[in-house]
Amino acid sequence: MFTRSQVGLAHNYRLRATPQNFLTMPNHRRISRGLRTTALVTMIWLPIFTAYAQLPSYGVGLVPSPEEIEAWDLTIPPDGEGLPTGSGTATLGKAIYMNRCASCHGKNGGDSKYYLLVGGQGTLATDKPVPTVGSFWQFPTTLWSYMRRAKPIDEPGSFNSDQVYSVTAYLLYLNDIIGKDDILDATTLPQIRMPNRDGYVPDPRPDVVNTSESPN
């Protein structure tokens, strides 16, 4: 025989076990779990948002003008896109080199007492590689870009376009890549083929995607 309360329990149990109740119970739990999560997220983020909204404005900083962006946008890609007007020759570049470069790179760039810029061709695959403009650099445009950005070392970025073309021409001339009076400008510079143009291999790392097009 069942007592009254035992019958009540069994009755309750059966009630819960109806398909309808099975469906509603988990839903009910899911809703309350959702509410708890929302409350928790609000509790954590609300003070952060509030604090952020209360940050003082210092009134500093300006939106850069197109001219300012242009002044910073200095990189010249291998194909020479963006090279400015202007021109130069090795003859003109020699004077600049003697004044601003020779103290660190030697009179002709090829004296190993100094930081070498000339020579070394054919040494890269040997036990004693000598990387220089002539043996190592892949594109003349990259050299131009580097001259504009980084040189002269004590006043980087101060050369005008003619001076950059000229000093680049002098380095190429010292490396027997162009003639003394060949004119370098936005059209002729990208056409120069560096001796080590084909000495590079694509980066094999799987996460490195090379999207640049080879110009020559």
Ligand code: HEC
């Ligand atoms: C005060 C010394 C100093 C002067 C002056 C100087 N350089 Fe340099 N140059 C360096 C040093 C150091 C490096 C290597 C480190 C670096 O890249 O900054 C270098 C690197 C270079 C490179 C890269 C070489 C390579 O293959 O990696 C070139 C090209 C170059 N200089 C050209 C010039 C030219 C052209 C001038 C004159 C306009 C000049 N340098 C003036 C010290 C100097």
